[in-house]
Amino acid sequence: MKRWIAVGAAVVLGIPVVTLAILGFRYRPKGERENPVAVQREITTLTKTRDSLRSLVYFAAESNELLQGRPPGDILIALPTPFVDAVVRSVVLGWFNDVELHLPRMHVRNAGEITAPLGILGHRTVGSYDLDVTLDGVHGRLQPGVPDMVFGGDTIHVVVPVRIAGGTGTAHVKASWRSKGIAGPVCGDMEAERDVTGQVRARDYFARGRIVLSAVDGRVVADPAFPDLAVRLFVDPAKSSINALDSLLATRRGLCAFAIGKARASERIQEIVGRGFNVHIPQRFFRPIQLPVAVQTSVPVADRQVALNVVPSGLSVTKAVVWIGANVSLADTVTPKKK
């Protein structure tokens, strides 16, 4: 009996020992044996080197203009001013990207009476003219130049050259002549219609305003403040179109030609169109800019979405950097991530 107990105990104790011995042999560590004195000496040398390097690095960091003026916070985002400048510049150019100005269809009318010296009868009304000009399809294109930007605190002063270029327009002209008095039986009435085409005159403007940087929802937002910009669209009628209208009106001779010529239809059209047309560019045209890095209010961790309490700790604008900071803590809500 005792013998069996001894065998049993040997088996019970032996199996784990043998198993551990086999596992220990199979997974024996690849440890290295080193002289402890040499290791200690190296630790002393490394500690001295580490401490001296640490002082150097800390001094360099504190005197680096990039890291000056940063707010406190668990998360800091530093946008160097040349980066902000480049992004804002791109957006300012983007404001005017592919901007077409389309004047709405409009009517302009000019009418009057023409008098002429008729010998002993003196000056007499010989007729009246009526010019009805319908402007349609007048469009111009806005083209931005290189913006001039000056940083000052949280404000960027901006001047953007804007050119109106590359537009055309068409005016439908209805010219009518009604003879009066003694010219009536000789000249009669006359009506002519013609399309007059024209080119929008290139002209330069300057949009002057400022962009104010602020922190909104953990993001740097650049809010433009530009006064309304008024530009004027001038159309130069094409010479060939005007000549065609003139030749249509110049089919009469003698007194009639004199009277109709006094109406100076082509000149009046050029005057009408030459005054230009106002185009109002409202403040809302200058749309806010959201800089592309922001503090998040939730974050994926493993298989869930963790909500965060984000408390802004400051916006600081130095010569070198625009800083935004936030203190972040875990909120109570943790939601499973969407599959």
Add this chain to the structure above:
Amino acid sequence: MVERDQLRREVAGYHSLTKLTPGRMLDREHEVLVSVSDTLLRNLLTVTFPLTIDLRNRTTLTLTNSKVAFRANVARVDLTGIVRRTTYPHISAAVKLRGALDGFVVDSSHALRARIHIDDVALDTPAGTLAAFDPLVIAVLQSVVERSLPELTEGLPSVAVPVRLDQAMELPGFGPEGALSIAPSIAAMTVTASRVVAFQNRMWIVLRLELGAFATVVKAVKP
């Protein structure tokens, strides 16, 4: 030796930091800095605990705590927990994984993520058998954990920095109002994690952002 290895890493880290002159730290026109405190990242990691990872040889590792320290240009992460065999003999030991954050990427959800890379495994407080076998238990479990590093690294959660990085800038349209009518436009932006510097208990991630030109958004016309 652990102390010496840590010192070696710190010295190498400080050496690399001394080479970062202000001019070389950042390409100021195309790069931005995101800085995050070690406390915040530790809190975010804590959310995932306890975390159990299956290793080789019917062994599991349960992580229960973490320590995050950013200094000497090393974004160090220490994870602690327990490693145990799930079959006979049911041996176990306390485990400490020493590693670092690396492999920063901006993923498709615009989040900035990093992986934990384990450099070193240390075990102590063995249990599950006679005290006489403690060194053997440590050796066995240490070896299992070391050989399971690929599975272990894969099983560790990635660390997301709570920062959103847009991959495009959008300008809304305008009008039609008076003579003005502007279609919305968009400029693509590529964002890449350029390099990471760790010091003063903070991790500083340099991100490179390249903004394209604005182009008009053309609405798809339904046939």
